Amino acid sequence: MALPDELGTLTKAFSGLGVDEKSLIRILGKCHPEQTKSFRKGAPDFFIQDERLFERWDDHRVKLLKHEFMRFKNAVVLWTMHPWERDARLVKEALKKGPQAYGVIVEVACTRSSEELLGARRAYHSLFDHSVEEDVAHHVHGSERKLLVALVSAYRYEGPTVKEDAAKSDAKALANAFKNADKKSLIDDDEVIRVLSTRSKLHLQEVYNYYNKHHNNIDEDLDGDSRLKEAVQCLCVPQKYFSKVLDAALKNDAEKNTKKGLTRVVVTRADVDMKLIKEEFHNLFGDSLSKKIEDTAHGNYKDFLLTLIARRDAN
Amino acid sequence: MATLIVPDNVSPSQDAEVLRKACEGWGTDEKAIISILGHRNAEQRKQIRLAYHQLYQEDLVKRLESELNGDFEKAVYRWILEPADRDAVLANAAIKKGETDAKVLIEISCIRSPEELLAVRRAYQHRYKRSLEEDVASHLSGDLRKLLVGLVSAYRYDGEEINTRIGNSEAEILHHAIKDKAFNSDEVIRILTTRSKPQLNAIFNRYREEHATSITKNLLGDDAHPNDFQKALHTTVRSLTDPHKYFAKVVRDGIKKLGTDEDSLTRVIVTRAEKDLRDIKDLYYKKNSVPLGQVVAKETSGDYKKFLLTLLGEED
Numbered sequence: 279m280a281l282p283d284e285l286g287t288l289t290k291a292f293s294g295l296g297v298d299e300k301s302l303i304r305i306l307g308k309c310h311p312e313q314t315k316s317f318r319k320g321a322p323d324f325f326i327q328d329e330r331l332f333e334r335w336d337d338h339r340v341k342l343l344k345h346e347f348m349r350f351k352n353a354v355v356l357w358t359m360h361p362w363e364r365d366a367r368l369v370k371e372a373l374k375k376g377p378q379a380y381g382v383i384v385e386v387a388c389t390r391s392s393e394e395l396l397g398a399r400r401a402y403h404s405l406f407d408h409s410v411e412e413d414v415a416h417h418v419h420g421s422e423r424k425l426l427v428a429l430v431s432a433y434r435y436e437g438p439t440v441k442e443d444a445a446k447s448d449a450k451a452l453a454n455a456f457k458n459a460d461k462k463s464l465i466d467d468d469e470v471i472r473v474l475s476t477r478s479k480l481h482l483q484e485v486y487n488y489y490n491k492h493h494n495n496i497d498e499d500l501d502g503d504s505r506l507k508e509a510v511q512c513l514c515v516p517q518k519y520f521s522k523v524l525d526a527a528l529k530n531d532a533e534k535n536t537k538k539g540l541t542r543v544v545v546t547r548a549d550v551d552m553k554l555i556k557e558e559f560h561n562l563f564g565d566s567l568s569k570k571i572e573d574t575a576h577g578n579y580k581d582f583l584l585t586l587i588a589r590r591d592a593n
Numbered sequence: 594m595a596t597l598i599v600p601d602n603v604s605p606s607q608d609a610e611v612l613r614k615a616c617e618g619w620g621t622d623e624k625a626i627i628s629i630l631g632h633r634n635a636e637q638r639k640q641i642r643l644a645y646h647q648l649y650q651e652d653l654v655k656r657l658e659s660e661l662n663g664d665f666e667k668a669v670y671r672w673i674l675e676p677a678d679r680d681a682v683l684a685n686a687a688i689k690k691g692e693t694d695a696k697v698l699i700e701i702s703c704i705r706s707p708e709e710l711l712a713v714r715r716a717y718q719h720r721y722k723r724s725l726e727e728d729v730a731s732h733l734s735g736d737l738r739k740l741l742v743g744l745v746s747a748y749r750y751d752g753e754e755i756n757t758r759i760g761n762s763e764a765e766i767l768h769h770a771i772k773d774k775a776f777n778s779d780e781v782i783r784i785l786t787t788r789s790k791p792q793l794n795a796i797f798n799r800y801r802e803e804h805a806t807s808i809t810k811n812l813l814g815d816d817a818h819p820n821d822f823q824k825a826l827h828t829t830v831r832s833l834t835d836p837h838k839y840f841a842k843v844v845r846d847g848i849k850k851l852g853t854d855e856d857s858l859t860r861v862i863v864t865r866a867e868k869d870l871r872d873i874k875d876l877y878y879k880k881n882s883v884p885l886g887q888v889v890a891k892e893t894s895g896d897y898k899k900f901l902l903t904l905l906g907e908e909d
Contacts (some may be wrong), residue, residue, distance in 0.1 A: 412787035431746035
């Protein structure tokens with residue numbers, strides 16, 4: 279083993295998203311015990327020097343490695359799942375994980391079509407013997423509860439009719455709520471919840487545009503409340519939202535839950551709007567999504583993702 | 594049990610012909626209309642509409658709307674619509690009425706099954722190009738809005754599984770809310786608008802076991818004049834736990850309003866004739882010692898009366 283290079287490749291094969299199976303087979307399959315020992319000595323991130331004079335695997339590292347090996351399996355299982363079961367399980371997992379994962383609930387409730395969300399609610403009945411709204415209401419506490427319950431319960435009109443007056447008055451209602459934001463938190467405001475959780479997506483586009491034209495910049499106004507901002511983005515500019523989730527997942531220092539966003543977004547959007555997401559990703563971050571995945575992910579997991587995001591390109 | 598009486602053999606095209614004849618020329622043969630439509634179930638009525646359209650290139654509903662009038666027309670119009678579409682029309686009328694009488698919306702969201710409620714929401718979107726919840730939300734405010742939007746948006750688990758631990762803790766929560774007169778607490782609304790019906794029954798039973806009174810009594814509080822929200826809460830719990838008793842009361846109150854407002858009586862008879870109007874009749878008799886058919890015959894008149902009696906299964 280030409281030490282520094284192969285050591286570097288080996289370390290890289292274990293870092294990032296997924297594992298580089300081919301390199302692992304090629305290098306580890308052929309190296310001598312002496313070389314493996316050098317690897318252990320030369321990789322202090324993975325192995326620690328035990329007091330009884332041997333190099334042992336860092337337990338935490340092994341755990342992380344398990345996740346990385348499982349990433350491909352998880353992607354495959356998620357991909358083959360019925361979309362209804364998939365969304366029901368995503369929501370349940372988010373509820374279990376707690377507030378830092380609630381963004382997934384917003385994502386599922388706001389980016390799926392009305393019928394898809396209904397299907398997910400049905401699957402939730404079958405899988406968990408409860409309705410999704412009863413579990414969300416029971417597990418989510420504090421100010422987020424009202425919004426999240428309302429979002430998962432929505433069955434939005436999806437036709438083309440939009441009443442301009444209604445959109446204007448909704449925009450005004452939002453403006454009022456934002457003005458009073460220091461007295462009454464936005465996410466608790468009944469009018470904000472009403473508009474975001476009952477109106478059709480086309481109607482919300484009108485509201486979004488009207489607000490930006492006649493009141494303020496809505497993205498700025500929402501800066502104080504990340505959950506609301508997520509909801510508005512998911513409803514009005516979903517590709518922007520998804521691009522941000524992908525970008526965060528592909529960062530080197532991303533934490534565990536954030537990284538899961540990569541599999542989730544690719545699997546759930548590959549057949550919906552991946553082309554648009556790729557364009558938006560490029561607009562926002564200058565890089566192509568496939569290049570970023572190429573740089574950050576490894577092995578079968580990487581190949582699977584790249585195949586998924588390209589699958590509709592020929593059309 | 595249903596009160597609707599349906600003959601064994603029916604032919605939609607024959608029925609369509611009879612109805613056509615009844616509407617042709619001067620005047621209308623209301624008797625024929627009642628004798629056909631008053632003895633057909635929802636599926637058969639749907640087939641008649643299709644056959645009528647095929648034969649005469651006209652919508653039977655529109656034709657009847659133009660031929661009939663008054664309370665009779667309203668009743669027939671509601672009767673002939675498909676159940677989900679009918680509920681959508683009733684819901685929209687209730688929302689537009691501007692009163693905060695939430696009865697109709699509560700009935701639709703609490704007494705229909707989860708799948709039926711979904712069908713109503715779809716029918717509503719189809720008819721009015723907006724979602725039911727967006728109209729409810731924009732016409733109401735405050736506590737009533739929270740309750741009703743929650744109720745119409747619910748897609749309750751419809752299995753039989755109940756969790757005793759949850760039942761007990763939810764009953765405790767309700768008890769505390771009622772004790773503090775915090776009827777509009779988010780917890781009360783959460784429980785009523787999200788839990789499944791079997792689970793709710795378990796919760797209310799537990800409440801009665803622990804506190805020796807039924808929750809419906811306690812929800813009205815000590816006030817002689819409960820506000821609209823309290824009334825709505827009361828209606829919600831009664832609809833969820835004992836719909837027959839609830840409807841018997843609506844009918845009784847509806848009969849008192851006759852002369853000014855036939856809507857309640859029409860609504861109950863039309864929407865329950867194919868479901869459980871017999872049970873409601875029996876309960877009505879038990880509570881008022883006079884058969885419902887007799888009261889309807891006395892308090893209503895004309896074709897409206899004949900139609901109601903037919904749906905009630907009372908034949909002459």
